[in-house]
Amino acid sequence: MSTDKPKSESTRKSVEILHLAMPRTGSLSMMAAYRLLGYTTYHGFDATASHPHQAIWDRAVEGKFGRAPPLTLADWEDEKFLGPYQVLSDCPTIFFTAEFLELWPEAKVVLVERDVDKWEMSFQQQIVPSPFTWQAVILRKVFDPWLELREKCEGNVFAT
Secondary structure: OOOOOEEEOOOOOOOOOEOOOOOOHHHHHHHHHHHHHOOOEEEEHHHHHHHHOOOOHHHHHHHHHHOOOOOOHHHHOOOOOOOOOOOOOOHHHHHHHHHHHHOOOOEEEOOOOHHHHHHHHHHHHHHHOOHOHHHHHHHHHHHHHHHHHHHHOOOOOOOO
């Protein structure tokens, strides 16, 4: 997960870099490099670590495929979503390449190439099985209901 401290609205810049390479092509190393250069970064791990972000990504997918209104620039740049970040990378951002190129036409695009056979082996070993291990299944069974309840309760104050 990113350790960036998002910049405030008054100092935040729009997305400056679209790192549109596939997972397992050095995106974590690139995120570290971007941070050294002073950029705030949003990586795939940030998407999975934030339950509210997962809900927005779900809305974005629904909008992309015509089952809901597409997200607007204001939705994408909301301070509670991608607004604080200058670099977008990894899944799920790469699924919105066309939309992001249109929304941020001045952004630099970074593509990282990797030998396809080595990439596929790495992807098959590291990415494909990870959500299906018995540990991941148990964690989802335990935490998904809690996260859903937490999201429903956001903004509500319970007093005893």
